[in-house]
Structure formats: C-alpha cells, structure tokens
Amino acid sequence: MPKKTTTKPHSKADLPWESDSAQAIREMLPRMAFNSTLGIRLHETHDDGVTISCRVKPKLLNLAGVLHGGVSATLADAAVGIATTRHYKGRPITTVELKINYFRPVPLGSTVYARARLLRTGSTLSVGEVELRDSEQNLCGIAIVTYILLEMRGTAK
Secondary structure, eight states: OOOOOOOOOOOGGGSOTTTOHHHHHHHHGGGSHHHHHHTOEEEEEETTEEEEEEEOOGGGBOTTSBBOHHHHHHHHHHHHHHHHHHHTTTOOEEEEEEEEEEOSOOBTTOEEEEEEEEEEEOSSEEEEEEEEEOTTOOEEEEEEEEEEEOOOTTOOO
C-alpha cells in the first residue's frame, strides 16, 4: 500500500500583497500543483486585474490537436481567482460560477493569455470577466467568473 504524503497548506495571507503583489502572485502560483502542471505564469498586473499565460504544449491538446477547452476554462478561473486574491490581499476564496464562450481554437506552440478584469468586489462575492487571446492577439474566448469570499480561519462570523 502506498504511503500517504501530507502537505502543509500554505496561507495566501502570508504573502507580500501590500509591498509587491506581483511577487506575491509569483510565489502563490506554484503552491497549486495544477497551475504548475499547466505551466501558468503571471504575464502582467493591472489596476483592475491580471493577465496570466500558458504555453500550448502537446499534453494540453484535445483530440482535434488544439488546446483543450478545460485548460482555457482553468485559465479564466485562475485569472479571476488571482485578481480577487490580490484585491482581498490573500483572503480565502472559492469559485461559485464560471461561464465561458469559445470563439476559435488555440494551436500547438501558441501561448494563450487570460486577461481578467474585476467587475464587482463586494463583501461576499467578486465577479470578473476574462478575455482569452492567442499569441497573435486573436480573441479566442470570453468568460465571467464569480468567487465567494470565505471566512478567515480564526475569525468569528
């Protein structure tokens, strides 16, 4: 029987959100193994959100030979999640809804960019929109993603 390995959860709140949010994002990304598997990288920070990117590799293709739609959906989800985490300085969050429209395929060798803009940041929910573009800046899809803010550990409701 394989041994169970336990990993210590890392708090996003302990990252340098106030002094260097781009550095905090770069430190946060590899803490989620799935982000590392996909090769998600921070491309740019903006006043209203972030842009992340992912190089299209053979292991990310669907049977048609183009980027799997699940990767694009993950990028949209991650982009709004990162923007929301940055806005709330590491407060715990989770996705409650994601709606995506695909417009064109993204080929092998291209890079897909997910540009998230936060539309609403309230006391309970954060809503963001995402533009997905390829290396030639073609619009490949759009998404709307909603996150709920969770209670910080050790705080009362």
